[in-house]
Amino acid sequence: MNAESHFKDWTAREEIAERLIPLVGSLYREFGVITTVYGKTLVHKDPTAIIKAHKYARKFDGASALNMSESEDVISTMIRLDLAPARVDIGKLISAYRNSNVALEEFLRGQLATIVDRKGSLLDAPRDVVLYGFGRIGRLLARMLVNKVGGGDKARLRAIVVRPKGEDLGRRASLLRRDSVHGPFAGSIGLDWENNALIVNGNFVKLIYANSPDEVDYTAHGINDAVVIDNTGKWRDEEGLGLHLKAKGASKVILTAPGKGSIPNIVFGVNHQEISEDVTILSAASCTTNAVVPPLKVIEDQFGIVSGHLETVHAYTNDQNLTDNYHPKARRNRSAAMNLVITSTGAASAAAKALPSLSGKLTGSAIRVPTPNVSLAVLNLQLSTETTREELNEHLRQVAMDGPLQDQIDWTSAPDVVSIDQVGNDH
Incomplete structure (x- = not known):
């Protein structure tokens, strides 16, 4: 042409x-x-x-x-x-x-025979969702929940619980509206000062203040049978997270960090079938676990894994210091923006929990690096089946195109891709 x-x-x-x-x-x-x-x-x-x-x-x-x-x-x-x-x-x-x-x-x-002439909702009524915490993870979850509300007949964000810090509605709205990594919020955010609420793309989201999960009465705000997403990371065991279930109007708790003890750690697409109606507390596992477990599963299923090491090159987090300052973990005393910081990771053991066939086969290490977003996991694996790089890459390409883990695994062969190119990738 x-x-x-x-x-x-x-x-x-x-x-x-x-x-x-x-x-x-x-x-x-x-x-x-x-x-x-x-x-x-x-x-x-x-x-x-x-x-x-x-x-x-x-x-x-x-x-x-x-x-x-x-x-x-x-x-x-x-x-x-x-x-x-x-x-x-x-x-x-x-x-x-x-x-x-x-x-x-x-x-x-x-x-489409199974869904033709069957117009209707998946749920009898929309499910109320509450965010407990409104930091980096909480604000990104708020964006996603509002973006995926559809016709409003599924999950609906109803409230955000934060510690009392005075009249902070405007500042909370500002942090949701503008993000240094992910850019401006693609929508409208209004402030209802009288009711202390955010109006986010038409969703009325109440800002509730509490120092402990069991202090809240959600029913007083018209919220019932709510799924509480705890993104604070403060409580990670059954006793601590169980405080949420003592709040009136809450029925289930999801933790956005690795759970401890008997709490199931779920990597969606891999072991979500383990979720049953009677489970009231579960963990969505860590960011690293969600990154490495899906490709580990498809490699294990196709080629088998004898042993392996997971090396995580991880973006710094809010837990680290901007400049040198005291931290309970010695290396994290040092500036996150200036140093490569060797740290521990539970990714190997967490991966084995989601994929029991890998139990005892994996080790892991991690380095925090001076970038605010996107991490890298290098998988050094010994496979059971002899294969070539081309065969492995083709298998990963195929599962990214079509399969049960299509939403979890993306694929590219571009030789010039770097970490910032993955900001906003929704896999």
């Missing part, structure tokens, strides 16, 4: 992408359907991101990008099918449809 043809091709695709936005939004809000292209979500994306998602498909579906006109036809037809809430990968649907000889609606009714 000549220069003018390239430009016309781009504007044509941009026009289709602009038409796709309300269609994707309608499926999401009215039906609870999340539309993806080989794992890349189209929900809440701008035209350029939608075009890039279709271009991404060429890694998996031949030499060319996915045809956006086909996507428009598929999504327009899906809206007429009264679908139940689900994740639908239109990239895979289009690939399969090209080899069929039936009309599009008939094909989609067959492929």
Whole structure:
């Protein structure tokens, strides 16, 4: 193509992408359907991101990008099918449809038979969610919960609990609105001073003050049967986290750090099947554990692991000092922004808890480095099955494209990728 043809091709695709936005939004809000292209979500994306998602498909579906006109036809037809809430990968649907000889609606009714004509909510009523703590993790969770609220019939952020520090509503809103790493919040934040609440994209989020989890009466704020997400890290055992269950209106607790004792440590996609209705306290494990366990699982399942060492190069955290200052752990006395700090990690033992087949096979070490976000884990593994680098990379590419861990594992072969390129990656 000549220069003018390239430009016309781009504007044509941009026009289709602009038409796709309300269609994707309608499926999401009215039906609870999340539309993806080989794992890349189209929900809440701008035209350029939608075009890039279709271009991404060429890694998996031949030499060319996915045809956006086909996507428009598929999504327009899906809206007429009264679908139940689900994740639908239109990239895979289009690939399969090209080899069929039936009309599009008939094909989609067959492929999506389990959710066709079953419009409705997953839950009888929205589940109340409370954030206990509003630091780095808490604010990012707030962004995610609001971004994924959809039609409001699933999980809804109802309150944030913090320690009393005076009239701090405005400052809390400011920290949610602006983030030095992740940039500005993509939405609207209003302040209800009279009710001490944030209005975040239409979600009324009450700011509650407490010094201990069992002090709170959530029912006084219209909150019932709530899932409390403790992101403070202050309590990590059953006794401490059990204080949340003494609060009126709370029924379950999720810890955003490794749990101690008998608390189940869950890596979603790997061992989430272990969660039962009678479990009231669970841990979402550590960031490192969530990073390394999914690839360890697919490597263990395909090739087997005899032994291995996990070397974590970890971004500094709020626990460290900006300048040299006292810390209970000697090396963390030193400035996080100026030093490589050798530290301990429980990633190896935590990985074995999520994958019992690796028990006793892994060791681990960690270094904190002067970067505020994105960490690196180097897996040095001895495999049971003789294989090549190409075979291993191809297997990881395939599981990133299609499989139960598609949401946990991303894949790239770009030789120039560095850590900052992964900021905001939602895997």
